[in-house]
Amino acid sequence: MAEKLKVATASLCGCFGCHMSFLDIDERILDLVQLVEFDRTPITDIKTIGDCDIGIIEGGVANAENVEVLREFRKHCKILIALGACAVNGGIPAMRNSFTLKECLEEAYVDGIGVDNPMIPNDTEIPMLLNKVHPIHEVVKVDHFLPGCPPSGDTIWTFLTELIEGKPISFPYEQIHYD
Amino acid sequence: MSTEKSFKLDGKTIPFEDGDTIMDAALRAGEYIPHLCHNPEFTPHGSCRVCIVDVNGRQVSACTQPATENSEVINSSEQIMSQRRSLLQMLFVEGNHVCPACEKSGACQLQAVAYYTKMLSPHFTHFFPQRTVDASHPDTAIDFNRCILCELCVRASRDFDQKNIFAIDGRGIRSHLVINSPSGELGDTDFSAEDKAAHVCPVGAILPKHKGYERPIGDRLYDRKPISVVGDVAAHEFDQE
Ligand code: SF4
Ligand code: SF4
Numbered sequence: 001m002a003e004k005l006k007v008a009t010a011s012l013c014g015c016f017g018c019h020m021s022f023l024d025i026d027e028r029i030l031d032l033v034q035l036v037e038f039d040r041t042p043i044t045d046i047k048t049i050g051d052c053d054i055g056i057i058e059g060g061v062a063n064a065e066n067v068e069v070l071r072e073f074r075k076h077c078k079i080l081i082a083l084g085a086c087a088v089n090g091g092i093p094a095m096r097n098s099f100t101l102k103e104c105l106e107e108a109y110v111d112g113i114g115v116d117n118p119m120i121p122n123d124t125e126i127p128m129l130l131n132k133v134h135p136i137h138e139v140v141k142v143d144h145f146l147p148g149c150p151p152s153g154d155t156i157w158t159f160l161t162e163l164i165e166g167k168p169i170s171f172p173y174e175q176i177h178y179d
Numbered sequence: 180m181s182t183e184k185s186f187k188l189d190g191k192t193i194p195f196e197d198g199d200t201i202m203d204a205a206l207r208a209g210e211y212i213p214h215l216c217h218n219p220e221f222t223p224h225g226s227c228r229v230c231i232v233d234v235n236g237r238q239v240s241a242c243t244q245p246a247t248e249n250s251e252v253i254n255s256s257e258q259i260m261s262q263r264r265s266l267l268q269m270l271f272v273e274g275n276h277v278c279p280a281c282e283k284s285g286a287c288q289l290q291a292v293a294y295y296t297k298m299l300s301p302h303f304t305h306f307f308p309q310r311t312v313d314a315s316h317p318d319t320a321i322d323f324n325r326c327i328l329c330e331l332c333v334r335a336s337r338d339f340d341q342k343n344i345f346a347i348d349g350r351g352i353r354s355h356l357v358i359n360s361p362s363g364e365l366g367d368t369d370f371s372a373e374d375k376a377a378h379v380c381p382v383g384a385i386l387p388k389h390k391g392y393e394r395p396i397g398d399r400l401y402d403r404k405p406i407s408v409v410g411d412v413a414a415h416e417f418d419q420e
């Protein structure tokens with residue numbers, strides 16, 4: 001049997017909904033693991049990425065750590081995939097782009113309803129926020145995009161099977177939506 | 180029959196009458212040419228360019244181009260489709276289109292045409308412009324983040340409602356929708372939710388208040404069938420309620 005493809009996944013500024021949707025492929029994951037081996041991903045809990053064939057990114061880029069992880073993925077993956085609305089266009093987190101970062105932080109930690117002990121967190125362990133949230137293609141080159149909030153398990157399955165079999169990527173009409 | 184004038188659309192014979200545009204004749208024949216700013220009830224505007232077709236090697240907008248005898252019109256080549264996709268991608272990145280948080284999602288013409296052209300990503304760098312929401316009117320809200328400058332509300336208010344409530348101000352990248360009242364707010368105009376202008380917006384920029392997300396996902400206008408089969412948003416304005 002041919003060597004298994006190596007797959008890594010990460011959630012940047014997303015809600016983990018796309019990873020949950022990935023798990024919605026249900027028992028087909030048993031077929032998938034015949035063909036692929038997981039490297040860094042929340043499923044294996046491996047924290048560093050090795051050389052991979054396929055990298056799947058959920059979430060947009062909102063802080064310095066997101067940039068670092070995304071660049072690591074690009075460096076180590078032959079094919080990089082933007083999975084879901086946030087990775088594709090910034091999604092819901094990018095709604096903060098209508099405000100300055102200062103306004104957002106003050107609303108959340110100083111002036112917001114029910115805030116107790118108002119203070120903007122400044123621990124050095126916390127990654128620095130970017131001024132704006134960006135889709136991942138604005139930071140690195142992306143090879144494939146799967147829109148949807150989240151893309152359905154069926155959409156992800158269609159995509160992965162076509163990609164692994166080396167077929168052209170195409171979807172039934174109902175499998176592509178931006179919400 | 181033999182005296183009828185016709186042209187070819189992707190090789191198919193389309194009859195037309197004097198004064199028809201390519202779009203008029205195609206719509207009558209039941210052929211779909213993707214479009215956003217066109218609505219057969221109003222004077223063609225030719226601004227969104229999504230209905231671009233190739234006529235004897237020249238690219239023109241089907242909604243403004245008069246049909247001509249025996250011309251060869253190409254509507255669905257990969258080249259034309261990819262140009263349309265680029266136009267749509269530019270429309271997406273120059274506004275703020277957060278579909279998961281938009282009440283129009285699933286019944287939005289911009290989305291539906293983008294699905295039709297198989298647009299999977301916005302491709303370009305987002306502008307993330309700073310735009311506002313006008314909630315001053317009791318029955319209708321305007322979200323400027325989603326306006327694609329199609330001028331359908333402008334045409335409807337001017338030519339149909341005789342109210343002239345909307346206009347496009349500025350030029351080029353500074354073009355934006357404005358409201359004709361001293362405060363610039365919709366609440367200070369004589370706009371009514373019964374107006375034609377309240378029922379022509381192809382996207383989620385002009386929205387009725389007090390409702391939203393009424394149709395479940397899977398049951399919305401474009402969830403199951405493409406716009407080429409379903410038709411325009413405006414044509415379904417009242418069966419959605
Ligand atoms: S107007 Fe259409 S494209 Fe824009 S956010 Fe709403 S559903 Fe999406
Ligand atoms: S508000 Fe709607 S109808 Fe008016 S110009 Fe913008 S997109 Fe067109």
